[in-house]
Amino acid sequence: MKRFGLSIILAAALLTDMSVPAAAHHSFAMFDQTKSLTVKGQVAKIQWQNPHTYVVLQARDAQGQPAKYLLECAGPNELMRWGWKTDTVKAGDIVTVTFYVLRDGRPGGLLYKITATNGVTYSAQ
Amino acid sequence: MRSKLKDILLCGVLAVVLLPVAAFAKGPLRDFSGVWYSDQNLNRVSDTADDLFQKGEVLDPKAKATAPKLREPYRLKKEKEDALKAEKLKQDKILTDTEIQCRPDGMPKMMRGILPIEIVQTPKKLVIVAEELSLVRRIFIDKMPPANEITPSYAGYSAGHWEGDTLVVNTVQIRPDISFADIPNTGKSEVDERIRMIDKDRLEIQFTYKDDLVLEEPYKFTWTYTRHDEHKVMEYVCDNNKYTIGPDGTVQFNIDD
Numbered sequence: 339m340k341r342f343g344l345s346i347i348l349a350a351a352l353l354t355d356m357s358v359p360a361a362a363h364h365s366f367a368m369f370d371q372t373k374s375l376t377v378k379g380q381v382a383k384i385q386w387q388n389p390h391t392y393v394v395l396q397a398r399d400a401q402g403q404p405a406k407y408l409l410e411c412a413g414p415n416e417l418m419r420w421g422w423k424t425d426t427v428k429a430g431d432i433v434t435v436t437f438y439v440l441r442d443g444r445p446g447g448l449l450y451k452i453t454a455t456n457g458v459t460y461s462a463q
Numbered sequence: 464m465r466s467k468l469k470d471i472l473l474c475g476v477l478a479v480v481l482l483p484v485a486a487f488a489k490g491p492l493r494d495f496s497g498v499w500y501s502d503q504n505l506n507r508v509s510d511t512a513d514d515l516f517q518k519g520e521v522l523d524p525k526a527k528a529t530a531p532k533l534r535e536p537y538r539l540k541k542e543k544e545d546a547l548k549a550e551k552l553k554q555d556k557i558l559t560d561t562e563i564q565c566r567p568d569g570m571p572k573m574m575r576g577i578l579p580i581e582i583v584q585t586p587k588k589l590v591i592v593a594e595e596l597s598l599v600r601r602i603f604i605d606k607m608p609p610a611n612e613i614t615p616s617y618a619g620y621s622a623g624h625w626e627g628d629t630l631v632v633n634t635v636q637i638r639p640d641i642s643f644a645d646i647p648n649t650g651k652s653e654v655d656e657r658i659r660m661i662d663k664d665r666l667e668i669q670f671t672y673k674d675d676l677v678l679e680e681p682y683k684f685t686w687t688y689t690r691h692d693e694h695k696v697m698e699y700v701c702d703n704n705k706y707t708i709g710p711d712g713t714v715q716f717n718i719d720d
Binding site: 442445 | 565
């Protein structure tokens with residue numbers, strides 16, 4: 339069943355090494371920056387647009403049920419400056435992501451870092 | 464005699480041709496062209512204005528910003544708005560602002576975005592491209608036209624002149640729906656700037672925000688910038704905004720892809 343090993347690796351962890359997001363066009367109050375999830379999943383879609391790049395990830399939630407996460411990154415201009423290429427993350431890729439959760443519990447969050455298929459971990463904030 | 468006349472004419476022609484060029488190319492500290500990051504945001508890559516002030520690198524001793532002093536009834540109105548914002552924030556809700564709606568910040572906030580600005584300088588004008596929302600501003604080295612010949616805009620209309628290596632700029636006709644630092648914009652708001660280079664890789668702008676109708680005194684602050692010409696300023700069209708404004712005026716995040 340775990341075809342892609344889609345699983346929650348670390349739930350609701352308090353992370354001290356994650357800093358305040360560097361840049362965005364809005365406040366981050368809707369994200370709980372004391373709680374993060376690390377999830378492995380398959381990229382369903384990447385939206386390489388402004389004001390933010392979004393990764394849509396098909397994975398599983400804490401109960402093991404299929405879940406689709408909408409993950410917000412910095413805009414494409416900043417991602418490029420941080421080493422991303424336009425094909426660093428593609429639909430179909432199996433990736434591991436760490437993100438701050440939405441306070442209201444919906445499946446989405448603020449993507450902090452992503453380990454791409456090339457084994458490199460990229461900053462997303 | 465004819466030869467002397469020729470020499471005089473030649474000198475005259477050279478003076479006409481070369482003087483403006485010489486004035487423009489007075490020195491490297493008079494060419495602001497480049498890609499600049501504001502030091503006053505979370506993405507800063509260098510010292511803050513305070514750090515520079517401590518080092519004595521900022522001219523204006525009042526560089527450390529203080530809150531603008533609003534006249535009544537604007538002060539009381541802002542107090543109420545701040546209380547409402549704080550109350551909403553306790554519920555993890557954010558009241559809307561121009562950024563969340565993908566509208567440019569306008570002057571002067573566009574000059575301290577989290578993304579870089581690019582300055583392209585010519586003898587007669589400076590073109591400033593703020594990467595955030597691709598807002599373009601022009602500073603004309605010329606006289607200010609009459610107000611009724613200027614359409615109000617996000618960046619306003621800027622006219623400037625040189626005082627030594629400092630570019631002195633006045634900006635008027637900033638759209639009335641664009642406010643800065645919670646100062647209500649009556650449509651009469653003006654921004655003065657003194658722009659100079661601290662060294663070849665550091666830029667300083669001393670701002671004076673003026674509006675006698677709402678401010679007890681002009682609001683002064685200084686922002687500094689660090690050169691990052693290795694970065695290319697890119698297009699930024701806000702065409703995938705997942706934030707909307709709810710019926711209560713707070714920001715909603717749409718997680719549909």
